[in-house]
Amino acid sequence: MPGSEEPERSGGLPALAEAAAKAHAALDPAHWDFFAGGAGEERTLRANEDAFACRRLVPRVLREVGEPDLAVDLLGEPLSMPVLIAPTAFHRLAHPGGEAATAVAAAAAATVMVVSMAATQPVEEIAATGAALWFQLYPQPDREFSDAVVRRAEAAGCRALVVTVDSPVFGRRERDRRNGFLDLPPGLACENMRDGTGRVRDVVMDPALGWAQVDRLRAVTGLPILLKGVLHPADARLAVEHGADALIVSNHGGRQLDGAVSTLDALPAVAAAVGGRIPVLVDGGIRRGSDVAIALALGASAVLVGRPVVWGLAAGGTDGVRAVLEALRADLRDVLTLAGAPRPGALTPDMVA
Numbered sequence: 001m002p003g004s005e006e007p008e009r010s011g012g013l014p015a016l017a018e019a020a021a022k023a024h025a026a027l028d029p030a031h032w033d034f035f036a037g038g039a040g041e042e043r044t045l046r047a048n049e050d051a052f053a054c055r056r057l058v059p060r061v062l063r064e065v066g067e068p069d070l071a072v073d074l075l076g077e078p079l080s081m082p083v084l085i086a087p088t089a090f091h092r093l094a095h096p097g098g099e100a101a102t103a104v105a106a107a108a109a110a111t112v113m114v115v116s117m118a119a120t121q122p123v124e125e126i127a128a129t130g131a132a133l134w135f136q137l138y139p140q141p142d143r144e145f146s147d148a149v150v151r152r153a154e155a156a157g158c159r160a161l162v163v164t165v166d167s168p169v170f171g172r173r174e175r176d177r178r179n180g181f182l183d184l185p186p187g188l189a190c191e192n193m194r195d196g197t198g199r200v201r202d203v204v205m206d207p208a209l210g211w212a213q214v215d216r217l218r219a220v221t222g223l224p225i226l227l228k229g230v231l232h233p234a235d236a237r238l239a240v241e242h243g244a245d246a247l248i249v250s251n252h253g254g255r256q257l258d259g260a261v262s263t264l265d266a267l268p269a270v271a272a273a274v275g276g277r278i279p280v281l282v283d284g285g286i287r288r289g290s291d292v293a294i295a296l297a298l299g300a301s302a303v304l305v306g307r308p309v310v311w312g313l314a315a316g317g318t319d320g321v322r323a324v325l326e327a328l329r330a331d332l333r334d335v336l337t338l339a340g341a342p343r344p345g346a347l348t349p350d351m352v353a
């Protein structure tokens, strides 16, 4: 609801709820709705968090856990914990520091930030923070322009390409329709959509996108390619066949197909179809350490968080994002200790009820 009094479903850890409450107070209500909202009735948006709340960990005991080591390696990237920053649009709408402020927090946490194609700062400026960046692409119908964006991201130092495949059209966001939120305010633009003339192009969703475009991207870039937005195990198998380097099980935070399966419910079948051939990541509704642990136990190599990072950014710029990431880290460490898992890889499906 525009101007709703409570930051809905801000739950999870106290630090995350606090960030959400501050963000809610700081943001223009229409902008809050853009960040918080989902498609349609928001059934899938709610289902993501609910799915985690329905699972329970079955801890192991007497495993001499000591201090758990949260570090993981992903596509050649050493991460201090299995929690990455999901690509989210328009960070300067949340905070004047924009994507660069988020990137500084990612670097401080020694994790990866996935930069949205709809970022409001040039990728070069975001990369200048020294953060480990992956770049998210909506392949554009103008293939040459699309390729140019990929090459630009690669030249800026992005270390992987995250191709979003769940958006043949833009999801129907009822809150944005009600609020008349259609475009960025003057002064803000999708800076990585500038073409040779300096004009900022619209981010276009391409309903004609197919596997041929995934194959094409292989020729355009030497970067590892992740497909983001896979939910069906048959697509997971196809992704492996087409040479994807990793998958992200995602329903776009409930912002695309309302009624889509929650990501946690989709994860086990996707993990089984992939059979360990490539890493499987998951996002959607992850708000505390036990959510991370449950996702890892059910087959994910790592998770991504979207809205909590935006709340942190809106609440306090870099420090706000850092607070969110460190709260997740501390909680995950406690959960691993209590569950008897010395490292993320020690979590197994039998540890979830």
Ligand SMILES: Cc1cc2nc3c(=O)[nH]c(=O)nc-3n(C[C@H](O)[C@H](O)[C@H](O)COP(=O)(O)O)c2cc1C
Pocket: 034, 035, 036, 048, 086, 087, 088, 089, 116, 117, 118, 136, 164, 228, 250, 251, 252, 253, 254, 255, 283, 284, 285, 286, 304, 305, 306, 307, 308, 310
């Ligand atoms: C405000 C907002 C903007 C987003 N922008 C993008 C985007 O530009 N590209 C993309 O692939 N996903 C985008 N997403 C989806 C996220 O990458 C991610 O899948 C989702 O937010 C995860 O769910 P969570 O917010 O519950 O953590 C966006 C999500 C939100 C909330």
Ligand SMILES: CC(C)CC(=O)C(=O)O
Pocket: 089, 118, 203, 252, 255
């Ligand atoms: C503005 C869009 C390009 C990004 C977005 O809102 C989304 O992917 O959910």
